[in-house]
Amino acid sequence: MRRPAGWVICAVLSLRLGVAEPSLERRGFDHFYNLEFDEAISTFEKAVAAEPASPDARNHLAQSILYREMLKAGALESELVSGGNAFLRREKMNPSAEDQRRFDEAIARAMSLAQAVLQAKPDDLESLHALGISYGLRANYNFLVRKAWMDSLRDATQSRKYHHRITELDPTYVDALLVQGVHDYIVGNLPWHYKMLGFLVGFRGDREKGIRTLETVAAKGNRTRDDAAILLAVVYRRERKFGPAIALLDRLIPKYPRNYLLRLELAQMHSDNGNGEAALRAIAEVEKLKIEATPGFARLPVEKILYYRGTVKFWYRDYPGAIADLQRVTTRAGELDPNTGVTAWMRLGQAHDLRGEREKALECYRRAVAYAPESGVARECQSYLRRPFRRTDE
Numbered sequence: 001m002r003r004p005a006g007w008v009i010c011a012v013l014s015l016r017l018g019v020a021e022p023s024l025e026r027r028g029f030d031h032f033y034n035l036e037f038d039e040a041i042s043t044f045e046k047a048v049a050a051e052p053a054s055p056d057a058r059n060h061l062a063q064s065i066l067y068r069e070m071l072k073a074g075a076l077e078s079e080l081v082s083g084g085n086a087f088l089r090r091e092k093m094n095p096s097a098e099d100q101r102r103f104d105e106a107i108a109r110a111m112s113l114a115q116a117v118l119q120a121k122p123d124d125l126e127s128l129h130a131l132g133i134s135y136g137l138r139a140n141y142n143f144l145v146r147k148a149w150m151d152s153l154r155d156a157t158q159s160r161k162y163h164h165r166i167t168e169l170d171p172t173y174v175d176a177l178l179v180q181g182v183h184d185y186i187v188g189n190l191p192w193h194y195k196m197l198g199f200l201v202g203f204r205g206d207r208e209k210g211i212r213t214l215e216t217v218a219a220k221g222n223r224t225r226d227d228a229a230i231l232l233a234v235v236y237r238r239e240r241k242f243g244p245a246i247a248l249l250d251r252l253i254p255k256y257p258r259n260y261l262l263r264l265e266l267a268q269m270h271s272d273n274g275n276g277e278a279a280l281r282a283i284a285e286v287e288k289l290k291i292e293a294t295p296g297f298a299r300l301p302v303e304k305i306l307y308y309r310g311t312v313k314f315w316y317r318d319y320p321g322a323i324a325d326l327q328r329v330t331t332r333a334g335e336l337d338p339n340t341g342v343t344a345w346m347r348l349g350q351a352h353d354l355r356g357e358r359e360k361a362l363e364c365y366r367r368a369v370a371y372a373p374e375s376g377v378a379r380e381c382q383s384y385l386r387r388p389f390r391r392t393d394e
Contacts, residue, residue: 024050028060033226034258034296035076037068048106055110055130062106062137066144069095074337075144076261093144103141110134125166129176132162136179156183175224178217178231185210185235211235218248226252233265242273258296260286264308276316283309303329307340311347319351326351330364333371342372346381353389361388 028043041064047057070076073093095103114131117124139155142148160183166176187205214235217228229248236245249266256262267282287305289297310325326348333341349364365381372378 024057025060028064032060032064032067033256035071035261035299036258036296037064037071040064041068053113055113055127055134058106058110058113059130059133059137062103062110062134062141065095065099065103065106066137066141069093069099070144072337074339077265077339095145100145107134107138107141123165123169125170125173125176128162128166132159132166132176132179135159135162156186159183174217174221177213178221178224178228181210181213181217181228182231183210184213211239226255233269237269237272240272242269245269246273258294260289260297260300263289264304267308267312271312271315276312279312280309283312301332301336303332303336303344304340307336307344310344314347314351319355322351323348323355330367338372338375339377342368342375342377345371346377346384349381349384350389353384354391358388 024043024047028040028047031037031040031043041061044057044061044064047054048061051057067076070093075093111131111134114127114134117127118131121127135155136159139152139159142155143152146152159179163176163179166173167180184206188207188210190205211232214228214232217224218232219225221228229252233245233248233252236242236248246266246269249262249269253259253262253266263282263286267279267286270276270282271279283305286297286300286308290300290302290305306325307329310322310329313319313325314322326344329336329340329344330348333344336344345364345368349361349368352358352361352364362385365384368381369378369385
């Protein structure tokens, strides 16, 4: 029932390469996968200090800095990365100058450390892996923060090459297939004119092969199994394979119980799969965990829960219920992440339009445009200012 839009051009998640002190790595990733990015950053900074010659901890640190910003911007929800061919629509994020400096410094140092090892041992698997991850992270940063489209795709291609070299040397190194699978899938979905770029000559991507590769890593991977599962759930949503996506989320939620986004994603998957009641039950469970102050859920704004609930009600034609929830969201839109805030205004306007309340709808669309004038949602609302919103599934 959902109508998601957008796609992150290089979705490389945290890859567990191993740092000097395993307990630091375990603690860091426990925080990371539970959306506790401040704690993850602190832990990986300790890992850098414990092993200054390791590129891996620096990759993990850079990853956590980037994902903290993505969480703030509302860029971790799959609705932003599961639409059609809108590969280049993601709005630019604006991290602080200090965070940009720290990210760049961590990636540059990780690259130089890995390259130093490879100069002496060109086929060192762990250094090839670390260098590929650095390029993948920089690809994400170039796309999301700098909006440097070609630099992003070029870095993603370089990341693939390093990981392809690993599997040439050791076909049993399943973890290195993750980046290759993501790259296959993304390039396989790019518009044709991007595939004519010089650094993509001879490589056209293969979306089905990419999915099969991600499935292999999710089933057989060692350090990257959960990363593949998370990415695969996003891909399944984009491919409208909701049953398999739900199965993956059911596997991940008990493992990362403080990650509220996994539960909200589960609600959306049920909604997309035609089961509105299951979607609302999943959201009610999130609300219960919030009320009970369950660890991890204190950070979740109540308005975020209302946004998801109102959206499900909207798609299942409970417009009065959707309006009631979304009105509560928009009263505090300024305190929410940009994606939630602007989309709540648009969805509220659409609900009013479908009830024939045109003046109320127009006011909501204007508020959406004013809230985030450069966003894709604002551009969509401009069209609704000219003509009322109508559902395409009726």
